Amino acid sequence: MPDMSASVSLATTHLVTLAEFDKNKVTPGVLGFVVFAAMALAVWALMKSMSRHMGKVDFKEAPDSEANTPGKGAAGTGKVQPSKG
Numbered sequence: 001m002p003d004m005s006a007s008v009s010l011a012t013t014h015l016v017t018l019a020e021f022d023k024n025k026v027t028p029g030v031l032g033f034v035v036f037a038a039m040a041l042a043v044w045a046l047m048k049s050m051s052r053h054m055g056k057v058d059f060k061e062a063p064d065s066e067a068n069t070p071g072k073g074a075a076g077t078g079k080v081q082p083s084k085g
Contacts, residue, residue: 028036
């Protein structure tokens with residue numbers, strides 16, 4: 001079996017250089033990742049809830065029976081009725 005001590009020592013030297021700490025470098029760290037992940041999960045849950053609620057909405061409008069009766073503000077009568085709402 002080949003001697004792996006050279007490759008192990010080479011790998012550990014690369015890890016040691018990654019472990020160096022620069023006091024002038026600011027990173028978000030673990031707390032930043034946790035906050036970002038929580039916000040992403042919240043947005044995902046809100047989008048799922050919104051799509052479920054939008055599926056329940058009926059966009060068909062019922063015909064207004066008062067607008068079709070002649071003599072009560074219908075087109076051509078000259079009378080104007082205020083809108084409801």
